[in-house]
Amino acid sequence: MTDLSSALPLDRRRMFQLAAVLGGSMALGERALAAPGGPSASAAPSLKVAPGTIRLNGNEYWEGPVEDGTDAARSAVARSNYYDPAGERDALIETVATMERVGADHVVPWAGSGSPLARSVVGFCSPQRGLVTADPTFEVAWMVAGYVGAPVAKVPLRASDQAHDVRAMLAANPQAGLYYICNPNNPTGSLTPMEDIVWLANAMPKDAVLLLDEAYLHFSHAASGMDLVRNGSNVIILRTFSKIFGMAGMRMGLSIARPELQARLMQYDGVIQTLQLPVPALACASASLRRMEQITARREQNTQTREKTAAFLAQRGLTVLPSAANMLMVDWGKPAAPIKAGFEAKGIAIGRSWPIWPTRSRITIGSPAEMERFCNTVERVVSQA
Numbered sequence: 261m262t263d264l265s266s267a268l269p270l271d272r273r274r275m276f277q278l279a280a281v282l283g284g285s286m287a288l289g290e291r292a293l294a295a296p297g298g299p300s301a302s303a304a305p306s307l308k309v310a311p312g313t314i315r316l317n318g319n320e321y322w323e324g325p326v327e328d329g330t331d332a333a334r335s336a337v338a339r340s341n342y343y344d345p346a347g348e349r350d351a352l353i354e355t356v357a358t359m360e361r362v363g364a365d366h367v368v369p370w371a372g373s374g375s376p377l378a379r380s381v382v383g384f385c386s387p388q389r390g391l392v393t394a395d396p397t398f399e400v401a402w403m404v405a406g407y408v409g410a411p412v413a414k415v416p417l418r419a420s421d422q423a424h425d426v427r428a429m430l431a432a433n434p435q436a437g438l439y440y441i442c443n444p445n446n447p448t449g450s451l452t453p454m455e456d457i458v459w460l461a462n463a464m465p466k467d468a469v470l471l472l473d474e475a476y477l478h479f480s481h482a483a484s485g486m487d488l489v490r491n492g493s494n495v496i497i498l499r500t501f502s503k504i505f506g507m508a509g510m511r512m513g514l515s516i517a518r519p520e521l522q523a524r525l526m527q528y529d530g531v532i533q534t535l536q537l538p539v540p541a542l543a544c545a546s547a548s549l550r551r552m553e554q555i556t557a558r559r560e561q562n563t564q565t566r567e568k569t570a571a572f573l574a575q576r577g578l579t580v581l582p583s584a585a586n587m588l589m590v591d592w593g594k595p596a597a598p599i600k601a602g603f604e605a606k607g608i609a610i611g612r613s614w615p616i617w618p619t620r621s622r623i624t625i626g627s628p629a630e631m632e633r634f635c636n637t638v639e640r641v642v643s644q645a
């Protein structure tokens with residue numbers, strides 16, 4: 261049995277501080293992280309955009325849940341006076357366990373995957389055991405590491421293919437508590453080869469954990485790292501229904517790992533957070549998983565729209581990184597902030613840039629019609645910025 265006893269328990273005061281931060285960040289989504297000083301209830305940026313604005317800024321999917329999911333959610337609303345009268349939580353766990361060929365005790369549902377992501381940092385990092393991530397990547401883990409006083413090593417993506425540079429990640433902190441890999445990565449949509457992920461899982465310290473965030477996996481043809489969970493490795497896999505399943509506003513995500521690892525995510529109110537979940541979201545998630553052919557169709561359409569958009573941008577001399585997800589990182593060759601403002605003035609909300617890449621913006625792939633409008637607007641915005 262792997263020894264996980266070295267991660268420090270948090271004192272009570274810190275737990276309360278962190279709970280406040282997590283509440284803010286999870287409710288607000290990743291855009292809150294762009295706020296100076298991090299998220300807070302009063303300084304929180306609104307997720308609202310002007311009516312009619314095209315939303316290419318939040319990596320959401322442009323359509324709601326598949327029809328069976330919506331129907332299941334609708335009928336669950338009528339039973340929502342009870343906590344979980346039909347056992348929707350157990351049903352989702354069983355469905356996922358069967359699909360992923362893991363034990364039901366390995367599957368924990370949450371109201372989104374952001375919460376288990378943050379809890380992984382709390383559970384496995386400390387001032388002595390740091391966090392290692394790529395740069396750029398999804399930054400929630402950085403923020404939580406700051407709150408637990410854990411050192412953060414940010415390792416640039418490999419220049420040749422924007423994969424996680426796993427050897428450099430291990431070298432950056434050979435004694436880290438948590439190594440975070442987002443595959444496909446946010447904001448690049450780039451893939452990390454499975455052999456590299458397996459290498460890191462085997463090469464990291466025996467009491468460290470690899471957190472593999474597969475929020476965007478179903479947009480790609482990449483394999484999941486689930487074999488690492490099946491073979492008992494110290495790996496936690498995160499999945500979310502917020503992306504290709506079209507359920508960002510319903511809040512449903514999963515952590516999949518050995519029960520001993522899951523137990524470390526349960527500190528403070530964790531058990532409550534996983535036991536009492538919105539029943540319409542649970543029902544919607546289960547019903548959606550039974551219609552995977554429709555999710556596959558979404559993937560194919562997203563790929564077509566993404567590649568068409570990328571080709572258009574490349575023809576105009578803009579550098580676009582190859583992506584396997586619902587986002588494109590575009591290099592404008594000049595500061596990204598005025599370009600973002602220029603698009604917004606024309607009714608298109610695009611994504612932000614990352615400090616390491618100040619001339620690039622992340623563009624979420626919307627519907628074919630939305631991307632056509634985006635393409636038709638590019639030249640005007642870039643020339644005026």
Ligand SMILES: Cc1ncc(COP(=O)(O)O)c(C=O)c1O
Nearest residue numbers: 372373374398446475500502513
């Ligand atoms: C890589 C990644 N992980 C996790 C999340 C959290 O999403 P949610 O809490 O909606 O599941 C996001 C959201 O954008 C993300 O991009």
